[in-house]
Amino acid sequence: MNFQQEVPLAWYLLLSAALFSLGIVGFLIKRNLITVFMSIELMLNAVNLSFVTFAHQWHAVKGQIFVFFVMMVAAAEAAVGLAIIIAVFRARATLAVDRIDLMKL
């Protein structure tokens, strides 16, 4: 019966590790402030997939609730981060991370 096929949870974890590594690569090679921030979101998503996989493994509801909290914190982080990006753009008129290398204005 082909419809009863099972997927090992290790594959989900491998996918999560691959997405996390791609997120780090993006963080290193992207040169736009917004895409660097998107790479961070990609890493958060990869970790969330790990959480859901382990919640399925141990039949624990709390793992899924942790993902819910991570989502809420990520929403708050995205709002504040994008506001900071807008403030930086207003002060520097550029989004290239190579030219944003000073803390003071």
Place this chain on the structure above:
Amino acid sequence: MHLILFFLFAGFCLAGAINLLLQTHPINSALSLIVVMTSLAVLYLLLGAEFLAAAQVIVYAGAIMVLFTFVVMLLNAGREERTLGSKAAARLGFPAITVLFAVLATMILHAHDLASASLNDDITSTQDLSRVLFHELLLPFEVTSVLVLIAILGAVALARAGHGDGSVDR
């Protein structure tokens, strides 16, 4: 069926993530990130997390990515110059990432007590989830709501034009 769906959407995920790295225009990167997040929602559903699948689509692919695309369009972010990162990234970063991924993959593949997922596994219903969330974890939930409120206020304070120097342009 589970296998086909897993490979289909895992492929979408990886393709979207790689496309995010290859695109030079931020709006294309944002759209491929939406592909990644929506396929992740399907993977959550395959793992029996129905509430999280819905929340992933609504919160991530909906709210957060709309915010991203809005900021990309607001700032008129153009094409970025393509570099392959700094020298430190090339010499230290990429070997470190390769080692990290290799270590993670080895650990995962050597873990023996990992189960497998199939379509007839039980689904964690929203009812079960909210029972735990609102009985045992009510305080963290309320603290998170305060955190989101503070984040909204902070975002408004940061993004407002003119910081008290009288040069508020309307």
